[in-house]
Amino acid sequence: MKNSDNIPYKIYLSEEEMPKTWYNVRADMKTKPAPLLNPGTGKPMGFDDLRPVFCDELIRQELNDTDREIPIPVEIRNFYKMYRPSPLVRAYCLEEKLGTPAKIYYKFEGNNTSGSHKLNSAIAQAYYAKQQGLKGVTTETGAGQWGTALSMACSYFDLDCKVFMVKCSYEQKPFRREVMRTYGASVTPSPSETTSVGRAILKEHPGTTGSLGCAISEAVEVATSNPGYRYVLGSVLNQVLLHQSVIGVETKTALDKYGVTPDIIIGCAGGGSNLGGLISPFMGEKLRGEKDYRIIAVEPASCPSFTRGKFAYDFCDTGKVCPLSKMYTLGSNFIPSANHAGGLRYHGMSTTLSQLYHDGYIEACSVEQTKVFEAATQFARVEGILPAPESSHAIRVAIDEALKCRETGEEKTIVFGLTGTGYFDMVAYEKYNNGEMSDYIPTDEELEASFATLPKVEG
Amino acid sequence: MKNSDNIPYKIYLSEEEMPKTWYNVRADMKTKPAPLLNPGTGKPMGFDDLRPVFCDELIRQELNDTDREIPIPVEIRNFYKMYRPSPLVRAYCLEEKLGTPAKIYYKFEGNNTSGSHKLNSAIAQAYYAKQQGLKGVTTETGAGQWGTALSMACSYFDLDCKVFMVKCSYEQKPFRREVMRTYGASVTPSPSETTSVGRAILKEHPGTTGSLGCAISEAVEVATSNPGYRYVLGSVLNQVLLHQSVIGVETKTALDKYGVTPDIIIGCAGGGSNLGGLISPFMGEKLRGEKDYRIIAVEPASCPSFTRGKFAYDFCDTGKVCPLSKMYTLGSNFIPSANHAGGLRYHGMSTTLSQLYHDGYIEACSVEQTKVFEAATQFARVEGILPAPESSHAIRVAIDEALKCRETGEEKTIVFGLTGTGYFDMVAYEKYNNGEMSDYIPTDEELEASFATLPKVEG
Numbered sequence: 001m002k003n004s005d006n007i008p009y010k011i012y013l014s015e016e017e018m019p020k021t022w023y024n025v026r027a028d029m030k031t032k033p034a035p036l037l038n039p040g041t042g043k044p045m046g047f048d049d050l051r052p053v054f055c056d057e058l059i060r061q062e063l064n065d066t067d068r069e070i071p072i073p074v075e076i077r078n079f080y081k082m083y084r085p086s087p088l089v090r091a092y093c094l095e096e097k098l099g100t101p102a103k104i105y106y107k108f109e110g111n112n113t114s115g116s117h118k119l120n121s122a123i124a125q126a127y128y129a130k131q132q133g134l135k136g137v138t139t140e141t142g143a144g145q146w147g148t149a150l151s152m153a154c155s156y157f158d159l160d161c162k163v164f165m166v167k168c169s170y171e172q173k174p175f176r177r178e179v180m181r182t183y184g185a186s187v188t189p190s191p192s193e194t195t196s197v198g199r200a201i202l203k204e205h206p207g208t209t210g211s212l213g214c215a216i217s218e219a220v221e222v223a224t225s226n227p228g229y230r231y232v233l234g235s236v237l238n239q240v241l242l243h244q245s246v247i248g249v250e251t252k253t254a255l256d257k258y259g260v261t262p263d264i265i266i267g268c269a270g271g272g273s274n275l276g277g278l279i280s281p282f283m284g285e286k287l288r289g290e291k292d293y294r295i296i297a298v299e300p301a302s303c304p305s306f307t308r309g310k311f312a313y314d315f316c317d318t319g320k321v322c323p324l325s326k327m328y329t330l331g332s333n334f335i336p337s338a339n340h341a342g343g344l345r346y347h348g349m350s351t352t353l354s355q356l357y358h359d360g361y362i363e364a365c366s367v368e369q370t371k372v373f374e375a376a377t378q379f380a381r382v383e384g385i386l387p388a389p390e391s392s393h394a395i396r397v398a399i400d401e402a403l404k405c406r407e408t409g410e411e412k413t414i415v416f417g418l419t420g421t422g423y424f425d426m427v428a429y430e431k432y433n434n435g436e437m438s439d440y441i442p443t444d445e446e447l448e449a450s451f452a453t454l455p456k457v458e459g
Numbered sequence: 460m461k462n463s464d465n466i467p468y469k470i471y472l473s474e475e476e477m478p479k480t481w482y483n484v485r486a487d488m489k490t491k492p493a494p495l496l497n498p499g500t501g502k503p504m505g506f507d508d509l510r511p512v513f514c515d516e517l518i519r520q521e522l523n524d525t526d527r528e529i530p531i532p533v534e535i536r537n538f539y540k541m542y543r544p545s546p547l548v549r550a551y552c553l554e555e556k557l558g559t560p561a562k563i564y565y566k567f568e569g570n571n572t573s574g575s576h577k578l579n580s581a582i583a584q585a586y587y588a589k590q591q592g593l594k595g596v597t598t599e600t601g602a603g604q605w606g607t608a609l610s611m612a613c614s615y616f617d618l619d620c621k622v623f624m625v626k627c628s629y630e631q632k633p634f635r636r637e638v639m640r641t642y643g644a645s646v647t648p649s650p651s652e653t654t655s656v657g658r659a660i661l662k663e664h665p666g667t668t669g670s671l672g673c674a675i676s677e678a679v680e681v682a683t684s685n686p687g688y689r690y691v692l693g694s695v696l697n698q699v700l701l702h703q704s705v706i707g708v709e710t711k712t713a714l715d716k717y718g719v720t721p722d723i724i725i726g727c728a729g730g731g732s733n734l735g736g737l738i739s740p741f742m743g744e745k746l747r748g749e750k751d752y753r754i755i756a757v758e759p760a761s762c763p764s765f766t767r768g769k770f771a772y773d774f775c776d777t778g779k780v781c782p783l784s785k786m787y788t789l790g791s792n793f794i795p796s797a798n799h800a801g802g803l804r805y806h807g808m809s810t811t812l813s814q815l816y817h818d819g820y821i822e823a824c825s826v827e828q829t830k831v832f833e834a835a836t837q838f839a840r841v842e843g844i845l846p847a848p849e850s851s852h853a854i855r856v857a858i859d860e861a862l863k864c865r866e867t868g869e870e871k872t873i874v875f876g877l878t879g880t881g882y883f884d885m886v887a888y889e890k891y892n893n894g895e896m897s898d899y900i901p902t903d904e905e906l907e908a909s910f911a912t913l914p915k916v917e918g
Contacts, residue, residue: 008474009540015467081468082552082843093541093615111570113845113880155840156552175634175885179845181892182836377641381614384541386572386638421572423882426634433640 005103010087011254018085019253022072023245023280026065026238026352028287031359033065033238033351034326037313042457045323053220053322055230057128061239068284070242072124079123079156080246083112088254089418093382095402102405104398105262106418107251107278108385113179114149116388116420117274118234121243122146125232126153135228136160140190140215142270142345143169143390144176145420146234151183161185162229164192164218166345168209172427190215197221197319211335212271212346217319235271236316236325236350244277251415252281262293264401266416268393269297269306269364272350278417279362286361296401297353297364298393300372302440303336305329305349306357306364308447313457314348324457327354330442331450337440344390347450367396368439373432375399376422388420389428464562469546470713477544478712479531482704482739485697485811486527487746490818492697492810493785495521496772501916504782512679512781514689516587520698527743529701531583538582538615539705542571547713548877552841554861561864563857564721565877566710566737567844572638573608575847575879576733577693580702581605584691585612594687595619599649599674601729601804602628602849603635604879605693610642620644621688623651623677625804627668631886649674656680656778670794671730671805676778694730695775695784695809703736710874711740721752723860725875727852728756728765728823731809737876738821745820755860756812756823757852759831761899762795764788764808765816765823767906772916773807783916786813789901790909796899803849806909826855827898832891834858835881847879848887 026032035044050059061070072080091104109117129137136159141147147163154161163185170177170189177187190210191198197217201208208214216233223231234240255262265282267275275297285291297306305328315332316322329348336345349357356362369389376392378399379385387395398416405412422429431437485491494503509518520529531539550563568576588596595618600606606622613620622644629636629648636646649669650657656676660667667673675692682690693699714721724741726734734756744750756765764787774791775781788807795804808816815821828848835851837858838844846854857875864871881888890896 009537012471078468082548089541113839113843115882152840152843156843174889175882178885178889178892179882182839182845182888184840380572380641381611381643384572384611384615386641423574423634423638426637429641430633430637433637 013085019249021069025280027068028284036323100402100406101411102402108418110421116145118146118149122149122153124243130157138162138219138223151180151185155183164190164215166210195221213318216317235273241276245280247277248280262415263412264294270344272353274419301366304366333453334450388422391419472544478708480528484739485524487743495782559861559865560870561861567877569880575604577605577608581608581612583702589616597621597678597682610639610644614642623649623674625669654680672777675776694732700735704739706736707739721874722871723753729803731812733878760825763825792912793909847881850878
């Protein structure tokens with residue numbers, strides 16, 4: 001085992017070193033992310049337009065593209081102390097196994113019961129809902145990590161929590177449902193007969209296995225039709241990337257302590273919350289021209305928003321009840337094959353990351369799921385941690401970049417986000433272990449048909 | 460949130476502070492644990508007698524009751540660095556919720572993929588097997604945590620791993636099986652038709668849901684009938700308690716750093732590995748008369764070895780192929796109700812802990828599983844972590860002791876072992892959530908019938 005750099009296997013910050021502010025990368029962007037538009041009028045939505053759906057303070061955060069540092073309330077910082085700081089791990093064992101001169105680090109967000117980074121934003125959103133005196137919140141969940149995180153956060157602040165869970169995950173992951181119920185949440189498979197938008201989707205696509213876009217529509221309908229409820233979202237939105245910046249700020253603080261500067265930063269990208277959070281302070285330096293980093297977004301070949309999507313205004317949800325967002329999108333009607341294991345199934349991408357990608361600050365690539373599980377298994381066996389399929393997209397590319405370094409002899413420093421654990425993904429691992437997993441790549445024709453549904457908006 | 464003591468939510472040791480030696484509590488015992496006996500001759504078993512079953516170095520550790528500190532090889536310490544130190548958590552949120560003046564700490568061993576403390580001994584046993592040039596090892600697993608831990612350890616050292624999994628867990632926890640397979644292990648439900656002892660048990664008890672005792676017999680048979688294999692065990696044995704002392708040494712180092720002395724130390728007790736490890740250095744002080752601690756072993760009412768068992772020589776396994784061990788036992792024929800959720804199903808108890816209990820150094824109590832899940836849910840909602848049913852036995856009693864402090868106003872310091880997470884126990888949680896869980900307490904007649912099978916040995 002090489003350990004010549006005198007860097008510990010795991011770097012933990014002390015409580016005093018933990019972030020006191022979130023990092024708002026929009027403050028550093030010359031071209032700001034495009035505003036949300038009212039789907040009826042095509043006009044940008046302001047604070048008052050968004051109030052029926054979102055909590056007040058979260059809207060302020062959503063619209064704030066000028067303040068670089070936003071204080072983390074002490075109640076949230078106290079909750080963070082229960083499961084953070086997350087370790088920044090030096091992957092000595094993986095490096096040795098790969099025979100690479102590259103130095104690999106990963107920021108591991110899976111050491112909490114939600115099993116992922118999602119808790120970072122869930123606790124913030126629950127806190128602001130409680131502050132506003134609300135009764136409860138509604139949301140959607142795909143793989144179940146966000147729903148679990150929100151259930152935990154709501155239970156902590158004694159808020160009601162109604163979760164719409166994408167049907168294929170609901171069926172593949174009954175245990176996730178029970179974790180949410182243990183934390184007191186109600187869980188409904190989506191699309192469901194309990195909402196008018198759910199009924200409409202079921203009528204148009206009988207037997208659909210659902211998508212995040214469907215579940216969002218249902219959750220928004222319930223929030224806006226029940227007094228004292230608001231809708232909260234676990235990814236895509238600016239506010240979520242803001243809360244997730246705690247990942248990046250901790251990572252940068254830890255690296256700075258040891259004088260380490262990354263060459264490459266890698267994250268998986270579904271809606272963009274993990275990647276956006278991880279890169280925030282690094283991207284700030286890049287945008288200000290102080291440092292340069294290669295930043296790589298990794299998406300599944302089955303749902304390739306960045307690499308094959310269009311940069312356009314689109315609906316955030318299948319039912320078209322949400323504001324329009326300018327983003328890389330596959331079209332809100334796009335529903336990824338049920339064949340795909342785990343999360344990253346969303347048709348669109350964070351507006352902030354979309355703008356950064358459009359402006360050339362981020363690279364993107366897509367990978368097939370069999371290659372992802374191959375990397376996941378290799379990683380699990382040497383680093384101990386059984387990774388979530390989502391996180392394993394980043395592992396795949398980190399390994400590929402490390403292998404390139406083996407060819408060139410370059411001692412690059414690679415940092416990737418390990419967003420969570422795969423304990424609830426054993427159905428997918430079983431498929432892979434049995435050699436029964438296959439890949440799915442949408443055809444150009446499928447994508448063209450989906451793009452045809454994009455709304456006509458100048459943006 | 461009270462935080463007036465200036466003690467962090469989580470105390471992590473640095474790599475330099477991590478233990479370099481295991482703590483062998485037997486060195487401090489005036490009355491040593493009774494030796495293992497040959498079931499045929501009734502004679503104490505020495506090094507040569509044990510070699511067909513166990514790895515050489517592990518036998519030396521098993522028999523060593525004189526050296527207090529045993530060095531941890533650097534390879535094992537390096538592996539420990541991948542997932543240790545485990546945090547010692549101050550349960551501020553639980554204290555507040557309970558309104559107790561007690562100060563509650565828990566040592567959380569669940570932040571690794573095996574989900575429990577079992578990895579501490581698995582990696583040590585795999586290391587010594589590899590050192591001896593073996594091809595592989597066999598073992599049993601109940602709830603699946605030990606099997607998962609051993610699979611991870613064997614995969615790391617490239618050893619073959621054959622696991623016999625108690626049938627009721629195999630069926631209730633298919634995901635555990637897939638984790639083990641992901642790490643390259645083979646997993647067989649026990650009792651099985653693949654061994655002669657398995658076939659005999661099935662003949663005598665058709666349709667049995669199995670027990671740890673059965674699975675041990677099968678694993679031992681396979682180890683002794685395949686050249687290059689040895690049997691390894693995840694609990695009960697002295698060597699396992701020795702490896703698990705890393706829990707106690709870390710706990711004591713962390714508490715000492717902050718000048719904290721516990722009044723009460725609580726652990727769940729199935730075979731005794733967690734409790735034995737947690738208390739080791741504290742028990743050393745108690746045995747030497749330097750300090751006094753209340754030490755409480757918590758066992759399930761459905762499998763009450765300490766509180767209702769006999770202190771006698773008994774078989775470690777149902778098939779009676781293992782050495783005889785002097786311990787608190789319910790009789791090797793005792794098979795707990797399948798109704799019971801999770802581990803702690805073993806009929807006996809560590810010889811070391813049995814002697815300490817017999818000599819009055821440990822208290823014991825038993826708790827019913829509905830009360831355990833009530834405590835588990837309460838804990839999960841305020842402390843975030845979803846605990847394993849096994850660990851929740853300790854939570855139950857820690858809460859009860861904290862509530863007593865609320866009555867008396869005493870500011871006692873309570874430390875308990877939180878051995879693992881419950882992500883693979885959601886079937887049991889679902890039962891509890893649905894109000895379908897019931898309790899099971901064996902009758903005196905059942906126990907008497909089981910005691911009648913104890914071997915006639917003077918001990």
